[in-house]
Amino acid sequence: MDFAFDARTEELRARLLAFMDEYVHPAEPVAHEQRAQLPSPWHTPPVVEELKAEARRQGLWNLFLPDAEYGAGLTNLQYAPLAEITGRSPQLAPTATNCAAPDTGNMEVLAQFGTEEQKKQWLQPLLAGEIRSAFAMTEPEVASSDATNITTRIERDGDEYVITGRKWYISGAMHPDCKIFIVMGKTDPDGPDIRRQQSMVLVPRDTPGVTVTRAMQVFGYEDHYHGGHAEVVFDHVRVPVSNLIGEEGGGFAIAQARLGPGRIHHCMRLIGMAERAIELMCRRAVSRTAFGKPLAQQGVVQNWIADARVAVEQVRLLVLKTAWMMDTVGNKGAHTEIQAIKIATPRTVVGILDQAIQLYGAGGVSQDFPLAELYAAARTLRLADGPDEVHQRSLARRELKKYL
Template identity: 85%
Template sequence: MDFAFDARTEELRERLLAFMDAHVRPAEAVAAQQRAALDSPWRTPEVVRELQATARKLGLWNLFFVDQHSLPDEEYGAGLTNLQYAPLAEITGHSPQLAPTALNCAAPDTGNMELLAQFGSPEQRERWLVPLLSGEIRSAFAMTEPEVASSDATNIGTRIRRDGDHYVITGRKWYISGAMNPECAVFIVMGKTDPDAEDVRRQQSMVLVPRDTPGLQVRRAMTVYGYEDHYHGGHAEVVFDDVRVPVGNLIGEEGGGFAIAQARLGPGRIHHCMRLIGMAERAIELMCRRALERTAFGKPLAGQGQVQAWIADARVQVEQLRLLVLKTAWLMDTVGNRGAHTEIQAIKIATPRAVVRILDDAVQLHGAGGVSQDFPLAELWAAARTLRLADGPDEVHQRSLARRELKRYR
């Protein structure tokens, strides 16, 4: 395993770091001011459009890994491997509210684009994938439901019933990321087409539902620890009341929804972990600056043993996590997502936990400022803590990983 950056990755890193310093960080306060002046907080501030235009000119667009057989990299993006993308996604984690969107590398769009590239029909790719890659529209992935334990995807209750040349969708979803943004033009909806199938993993299917389809109701924004997450288009409660779409909107085959979901979530999990490492680096930076600026009990905070321990432990944890993420990315590139299953679960368990602790220490070091809107720490903590639930809670990954370990000794 060689994790040294190749020439292309190094070039993109330098370009992205310069973009972050010159454009993204200065835009954080501007974006907040512009959003407060908009008629709807879900609309995209003008400064974000400016960032996107600059990113495209600099060749920092669609950096996330895509299936190059479906997406010609010369036209649609960088066509990087997971290992090449990892250090770049980490950099975007320094400003997770702005940077991923500026580069068209934000969830849930990245996962939806990869899903359409891998499983979508030529017509579906032309209608939805191309405008997503161009940044003309946004999208949502509708899987989680309030009435069932969504940690087990086979529990899904939303019904997708065949009626002649249409599917009729009935159900209620929540925490559907991106759905509050008026630019969200399409929902990828997972539901049951055959609830009586013997194999519970063949009961589900996925269909594309345009936002303006009658019966689709975006009811309300769900908060995350009080935050509405405007930059990602919020997390909405969505109701499907006899929503009718043509059978051509089916993604893949009937009964293939569970397998498609698993294929989509693997890259999504590692992308989250890449960005989490960047969030931890931002926290370390803020801790060090704060420790050198403030004095308590007659000496700078940087001279306090507890503060030094927080900073040292954070550095050790970040270096450990980065190596595990890079190993996982390398395995995904060399043996595929299935071959990297154990490592994907390991990083999904370890990274959010450790980064939550690092951010918590950073909040503690900042005192009242740490929980305020004057620093990004509270919002970063909320995002990191949420990722212990998103794409499968810790306990589900622990259960699966432990079973795989035990199997080796049976």
């Protein structure tokens, strides 16, 4: 395992770091001010469109896609340090570079499993950043951590599918530019193989019967940079059979193919969030005095900063190993490592952010610093793409199997 950055990664890192310093970080307060003037929290501030144009001009666009036909053609190991950099400003940088969830996962699904017509109609405008999208899997009435539980029905009626169900926390669905849903439901609910009961279909947002009933908050935040999260009702929604992605019964497998890269991308960005937190901790420590001496001279603060550095270096190495394995033996071969990073990284970063908030006192939970919003995002990732306990259960079973 050689985790040294190759020449292309070094060049992209340098360009991306300069882009962050020159454009993204200065745009953060501007976006905050502009958002207050928008029709809704989910509309895009004008400065974000300026960032997108500049990122495209600089070739910092669609970095996440390993298929060179559609994206930058980077390996997971090459993309990891770039995603970490964008994670330092999760509100702006992923969107600015067209590397924001859930669009990234949806583009990967369409690139890998979509028909040529589906790619032309939906993938191309997503790659161009002209539209947004949503992935509709999670449901309020069942434990969606087990995707076999979903109850949304996708029933064949001649040349159409009829979709009926209720979803929630559908990321991206509140954005006014969200034009397409990828909806997961059951086409064969009584089938003998519970992992072949599900399918995925494309549902344009303006299809009759699709109702976005409300926005879902995350720790009180609108999570606007993800395009919000919504509860969505599908009431006998009809779409052509040609809107099926892949094959009937292939939905579970497609979901797993989508979630592997999605999980590691989240972890890559989380490390960037941790680095931002450490930077903020250090700046606060050297500029703030309490009980007669700078916080930087307080032993407990020194311990927090030291422990944070050790912890982030540990999870970074685990993420890089996982990226290397995904590149060399595939997502299936890296299953254990993907689950390990999904358990370890959010938990670690939540701890670092918690100590950073403590160091900032009341300011840490305020809107004047990014820590509270970063904490909410990191804590949510202990649930998103499978809660810790599901990954622990699966990983433990794999370990125990060696001894049974």
